[in-house]
Amino acid sequence: MRIDKRTRLADLVLSSPQILPVLTRFSISLGLGEKTIEQICSENSIHLDFFLEVVRSYTQPEHRPESGLDDFSITLIIEYLRHSHFEYIKVSLPRIESDIHHLISHCRPENKSKLSRLGDYFEAYREALVSHFRLEDEVLFPYAENLENAITTRSQAKIPTPPEKKLLESQHEHLENSLTDLKNIIVRYLPPIRDQHTCMNILHQLFEMEKDLADHSRIEDMVLLPRMKKYEQKLASQ
């Protein structure tokens, strides 16, 4: 569906439920009524164009940010991304982890060692993902903010030194592959387990997180990084 400021947010949620985590991150509560995106944004003090940009990137995978869409600050993007990182770390990951622990502690003795290793795999994945988030929070985002700062204050002296971006980019793909492999292993090679309900639950959450992480990375790759590049070029030409 076409998404603009006059779209009723409830309609959008019902047709594209994948934007639900976005609502949480912008602290929008359900009970949306017939309100348009514009009304909801103004009531919750949300930057309208930025909100539209985020929901479009979640619902239209081919969506490219319009050029010249520079009227919202990079800090808005970063605030949103940090908020999502926090949510992954504090909500999504612990929830899956606790389901896996449940599976291990309730399984038949002969399956225990294999399932414990599955737990180890998830633990290793969680650690890798969290340290990737930390790297972005502590290195990439501050650099982006410094760039914007240098642009707005027109200060030559404050041109920041770029971090090794290669490190950050190559991690995205590896983390995605690790999550895909985990799903593959669970679907194909898990020993027969009594508690299929919990298994399915874990799998559902992994699918959901994979999808959400892909959209999350897209915001970084298609909104944040192009903006940073623009700033870098602008500073270089000064």
Next chain:
Amino acid sequence: MAMNVAIVCPFNILRSGLCEQVHQLFPDWVIQVYRYVEEITPDKLKAINCIMAWYSDPGITFLAHRDKTHLTITCGNGTVNQPTIDIYDTSEELLHKLQTITSGLQHLEDQPKNTGISTREKEIIRLVALGKTNKEIADELFISAHTVITHRKNISQKLGIKTIAGLTMYALMQNLIPADGQIIRI
């Protein structure tokens, strides 16, 4: 299912009669006609699901085409569990026999594809899961590092598993390595 049928019979009247019958029962089937089995060249054979070949004694034999590269026509009286068409068959009997053949073929197509991990590939997965490098694997199996890389590419393609940690999990679950040894790193 889409059927590509070859009707083989040296006698013009019998051949065209059977063609007509099959066409009426299954209008969407593709029918090719031959006088002798030898006329069917290997590349024509690839596209054919079913052959109805005529032999002197009981009439016409069905030979369901099980394997696209391999076809044996040994005897003329349908001994190998293939239904036989008789020239006295009614249209209903013919229909029933043809349906038996197609459902048999359908069943064969529905069989899950074997991921086909070879013994050699299993050995390589095991060594990868034990944390060995391509070079170490090559030395241990007396093959080149290049061959190890080719094997690993094939394994990833067959299993859909891309990471070393994923392969280690596969090896654990399939009992290629003991479940309580390796440290899993991502």
